[in-house]
Amino acid sequence: MAFVVAVASQKGGAGKSTVAANLATALLAEGVPVALLDTDPQGTLSRWHQERPEDAPALDFDAPAGWRVSQMVEKRRKAPGFLILDTPPHADADARRAIRSADLVLIPLQPSMPDVWAIDATLSVAADEKRPVALLLNRVPSQGRLRDEVRAHLRKRDLPVLSATLGNRTAFAAAFGRGLGAVEDAPRGLAAQEARALAAALRREAAP
16 A cells, blocks of 8 residues: 655745655655655646656656545555655645545645744644644755754644755755756765655655
């Protein structure tokens, strides 16, 4: 059975699509079966997939909408590995369907207090649907104490924060624009290392 991860945030600019793409490609590079669904009407992940080079590793991809989200998740759940959903940035019916279908809701946020305040809407939907969550600090600056301060604030609220983080690196944006993940575009770079650490963290979450 696939482990279903809904990458969700009600705040625009949290980096959902970049996180979903890099998680999927990092898992794929490790030989883990992965399916990736774009349920966001903005279609950012779909455009990324269109840009994938012909010689890139094949990725099981689809872009369902409405009632097809739940139907496709249940169909794909029967396969092994991971099923990753990029969700809409608002608490609409499609976002709720995706979260309801998930084994884990992965919430990316930048290390800033406005982003911390904004996660409450996503946490509320996950709680309504009785889905476990994990928080991922994304676009983390290379210097300063902000990451540690935000992490400490989240842990004071007893929120589960992944030890893995994704840095504020141009390598992520460059790879995304070419339809690739960091592990595919620059496998020895720091961005690729961070993507692998994220994949490892999610594999631990999925372990029985």
